Amino acid sequence: MVFREKVRRPEPSGLSRDRLERPLLDEAGPSVGLLLAPAGSGKTTLLAQVAATQLRPTAWYRARPEDRTEDALVQHVTEALSVVLPNALPVSTTVDQLILATESGVAQSVQLIVDDVHELAGSPAETALERFLEFRPRHLRLLFGSRRPLALNTSRLQVSGDLLELDSDDLRFRSWEVEELFRSVYRQPLSPEAAAALTRRTGGWAAGLQLFHLATLGKSSTERIRAATELGGRSRLVRAYLTRNVLAGLAPERRRFLLITSALGRLTGPLCDxxxxxTGSAAVLEELEALQFFTTSTDDGTTYRYHQVLQTHLKGLLIDELGAAASRELHSRSAQLLEKAGCPRDAMRAHALADDWASVARLLQQGNTAGHDWVARSGLPDDDPWLALARARRLFRSGSVEAAVxxxxxxxxxxxxxxxxARCADERTQAEVWLPQPPAAPVRRDGQTVRRTGHAIRQATRRIPEPGVGTDDPLAAGTIALLAGRLDEARELLLPVAADSSARSAGRLWAAISVVVTDLARGNWSDAEVPLEEIALSAELEELPWLARLARGLQAAVLLATRPEDWRPDxxxxxxxxxxxxxDRWGSLLMATSIGAAQLRTRDDQAALDWLRRxxxxxxxxxxxxxxxWALTFGAVAMARLRHPGTAAQLTETEHLIRAAAVPGAHRLLDHARRLIEEPAKGVTSSRARLHTLGGFRLELDGQAVHWPPLRPRARALLLLLAIHPGRDLHRERLIDALWPDAPTEAGPHRLQVAxxxxxxxxAAVGLGDQAVQRNGDAYRLVLPGTWNDLTEFETRLRQARKSRTLTDWSAVLDLYVGELLPEVGAAEWVLAERDRYRLAAAEAALQVADLATDVQALHAAHRAVELDALRDSSWLLLADLQEEQGDPTAAAATRREYARISAELEAPVSPRERPARDG
Structure with missing residues (x-):
């Protein structure tokens, strides 16, 4: 028996994440995909989003425990494929019959998704599925979703490159995706810091994010932000989900293992034993990780940790099931074992959970442990010196320099x-370096200045020393080179530090951030968000909140430049x-500078100037x-582009400061600002330019059409392709695929650069300057400041019309559509999607005008709506109604006959689009 619900494709929902969907949809990629992750990781959501694309027919089958026989599997796969094929497959009872049926019955590229495959583990159905996987026709693509590894020959597929596997780390939400999820899908925006806190608390676990959303429905913004920073496994909804979907199916001994060992935090075989x-704990931990059971190892199986949400839930269960006294005793034993194993940080946490604060203070005194945020919230007396030292360290690591001192x-x-x-004084001296008026650098007994990293960098913020002077420390030297604008030298010095796992965490992560900044300075913004996310997560794990916040701030600036949205500046x-x-004054300085640079990149010059002045x-x-x-130099560029009357004075002031601070790299940027001021004298007339692409490509200056200099066909195609994506980055691979699809791999980039x-x-020859085509890392964009662009105007008017729904605004949209996009390029693939998008938007405008207008204007608009989109039912029906209303029943009958003829020619009924209701 086959229940249709098992083969019904679920409706797509949630946030569409291109980084996950793209590899699963890639025609040139592996033909088998496996999503292997714990419950609630978003496997079904992602599979449903992939299934909803129109790239290929997609069959869906959700496995259940009752489907563990070969016959049940075969029946369900047959039914699932028959739903999307033109002709149903013949009935099969064995997997071999099914394979033969698909060889003859699946004649095109079809995709089969099997969700919840773990339900078939260890059954004849799993064996049959493995045979089907091996001998199916190659054009039948397979996608599996499972909570645990499959007993399939996936290693052979991996070796052959025919398997794409995404695990829980791939599926976890990144902080910027959490921010986008709550803004775009849940319509409950979170601030960047709240999104980062929620990501950290949930580990990016999809179910945790959904449960948080459900738990905070109807709450105020302040309450949701507070909940994001306090979310843990004690949440009622989270507990219910974990109990029902994670712990319910465990054997009693395995459940006890998880519960007791959660007191350790840091898990190894010997510690758990x-x-x-x-004995045997090492094998249990290895099995839990292999089963994707919320257990991970970052050092190839030496140590393990439970997922943050599960860990918090288990700590709550300890108190619920063992009682407070027994829970404290268990944590006390765990702390002693962790101390013995040389894990002071984890031991401190366990002692704290055992309410043994004397041991916490002892560990602080014995070692140089940095302490934890819970120390400051512990409620302990303020007269404990070691806890007071821990508080000072926490403040310094958070960037609150004056409070730390x-x-x-x-x-x-x-x-x-x-x-x-002496220890307090030494650490205080390191903090005092970053005060507005720092003390002099310490001096040794022999009279020589101590060149510590912090002192050297702080001194360079006041004046850059000559290259090679002042420090032999690569971290300090690299940072100073970056401050000076010597990017190659900075990168060469900082990369080894960032990659050195034996280096101090703070220095290593600062070097990693600085390397990203060198990439940004070179114009490579597109690839910065992922490394910054990794740096932020590492800094949070290492309890370095200032570096984590700085990485988040830089990431926000990068996203502002690469994915501009109205809400990102806020x-x-x-x-x-x-x-x-x-x-945190230094964090404020660095973030304001990076945001200003990002706004400068998006050409929001006034916003850039405001941030750079700050x-x-x-x-x-x-x-x-x-x-x-640097801030004044960037600001000078913004002022020059704005034609600000104070630009000349700013250039003079900045020139003096550059010389006083010895910042050689800023001279080049300042010269660029000067050239921007001089551009009008060189004939740059973009402010009087109008660029048209609807109805044909043309440029007008002062109302006169520009006669283009000769351009090779591919170069002209590149200009047109960039022109229909105004102000947007187009990756070079996309451009090469569109314009040089048959070019050898090594030749494509060169041809693109030449074009x-x-x-x-x-x-430049027609007066638009020599920087109109800009390169951003591996992407290109067309930038024509001050130039009127019909597509930009069309999009702006369309947004306004959809918001206001007035006849005036809809008419303005329709008036702008004077013809299809770039008709001169014919059916070039790179224009078709955009051409259809603008045509259908114009058809929507025509339909709205026809509905809102009267008499001749309405009739004319209805005719145009039919011309622009002959497959829209409502346009035909409205046209016929208008013809009848205006006394022309013959024309109305002809319209209905033509509509019926077109509908009959279609293989499937035309999907009705919503028709606006006419008044009266």
Missing amino acids: ELLEQ RAYKDAEALLDDPEFQ GCAALVDECTRDG AAVEAAALDARAPRA ASNVRQCL
């Missing part, structure tokens, strides 16, 4: 011990406001002349 007083002084006064006081501002609120003020207050020189150069020269 000692805590449980048994005061806290170090308070801690130093609490204990009359020379060694403790998110960036919230991050800077957070810095200001916490007393950065310059902050830099002046911190006596950081080198960063201030882009020819287009630049052509645009």
Whole structure:
């Protein structure tokens, strides 16, 4: 028996994530895909989104426990494929019959999705599925969703390159995706910091995000942000989900293993064996990881950790099931084992959960442990010197320099011990370096200045030393080179530090951030968001909140430049406001500068200038002349593009500051600003230019058509392709595929560069400057500041019309559509999708005008709606109604006959589009 519900494709929902969908839809990619992740990871959601695309017919089958026989599997796969094939497959009872049936009955590229395959594990159905996988016709693509590894020969597929596997780490939501999810799908926006906190708390677990959304429905923005930072496994909905979907099917001994060992936090075979007083724990941990059971290892099986949400849930279950006293005892034993194993951080956490604060203070005193945020919230007396030192360290690691210096002084006064006081004084000196008026660098007994990394970098923020002078430390030297604008040198020095796993975490992560900044300075913004996400997560794990926040701020600036949305500037501002609120003046300076640079890149020059002025003020207050020189230099570029009357004075002031701070790299940018001022004298007349692509490509200057210099066909095609995506980055692979599809791999980029150069020269020759075609890493865009563009105007008018729904606004949209997009290129593949999009939008406008207008205008618009989209039912029906209303029944009858003829010619009924209701 086959239940149709098992082969019904679910409706797509949730956030569409291109980074996951693209490889699964790639025609040239592997023909078998496997999504292997725990419950609630978003496997079914992603599979439903892939199934909903129109790329190929997609059959769907959701496996259930009752389908564990070969016959049941074969029946369901047959039925699933028959739903999407022109002709149903013949009935089969064995997998071999099914394979033969698909060889003759599946004649085109078809995709079969089998979800919840883990339900078939260890059954005859799984064996039959493996045979089907091996001998099916090659054009039948397979996608599997499973909670645990399959007993299929996936290793052979991996070796042959015919298997794409996505695991829980691939499926987890990144912080920017969480922000987009709550804004675009749930319609409940979260600030960037709240999205980052929620991502951290849930580990990007899809079900956790959904449960958080359900738990906060109807709550205020403030309540949701607070909930995001406090979310844990004690949430009622999270507990219910984990109990029902994760823990319910476990054997009692496995459940006990998870419950007891959760007290350790850090899991190894020997530690678990000692805590449980048994053997074999290493094999259990390895099995849990292999089964994708919320258990991960980052060092090839030496140590393991449970997923954050599961860990929090288990800690709650410990108290519920063992009682508070037994839970404290278990955590105390765990702490002792962790101390013995040389894991002081994890031991401190366990002691804290055992309410053994004396042991916490002892561990702080014995080692140089940095402490944890819970120390500051512990409610312990303020007269404990070691906890006071931990608080000072936390403040410094959070970027609150002035508060940290005061806290170090308070801690130093609490204990009359020379060694403790020396430690406090030494760390306080390192913090004082970053005060607005830092003390002089420490001096050794022989009179030589101590060149510590922090002192060297801080000194360089005031004036850049000569190359090679001042420090032999590669981290300091690389940072100074970056401040000076010597990008090649900075990258060469910082890359080894960023890759050195033995280096101190703070230095390694700062080097990694600096390497990303060198990439941004070179114009490569498109690939920065992922490394910044990894840096932020690493910094959070290492309890370095200042570096985590800085990485998040840079990531927000990158997304502002590469994925501009109306709400992103507010998110960036919230991050800077957070810095200001916490007393993090250096974070505020660096974030304001990066946001200003991002706005400059998007050519929002006024917003860029506002941010860069804010950065310059902050830099002046911190006596950081080198960063201030960069902020003023970027600001000069914005002012030059704005034709700001104070540009000349800004250039003079900035020139003096660049010389005083010895920032050689800023001279080139300042020269660029000067050239921008001089451009009008060179005949750059973009402010009087109008670019048309609807109805044909043409450029007008002062109302006169421009006669283009000769351009080779492919160069002209590149110009047209960039023109129909105004201001947007197009990756070079997309451009090469569109214009040079048959070019050898190594020849395509070169041909693109040559064509882009020819287009630049052509645009410069007609008075549009030599920077109209800009390169952003591996992407290109057309930038014509001040030029009126019909597509940009069309999009703006369309958004306004959909919002206002007035006749005036819809008429303005329709008037702009003077013809199809670039008719001169014919049926070139790269224009078809955009051409259809604008045509259908114009048809929508025509239909709305016909519905809102009266008499001749309405009739004319209805005719045009039918011409633009003959498959829209409502256009034909409205046209016939209008003809009848205006006294022409003959024309109305002819319209209905033509509509019936077109409908009959279609193989399937025309999908009705919503028809606006006419008044009266």
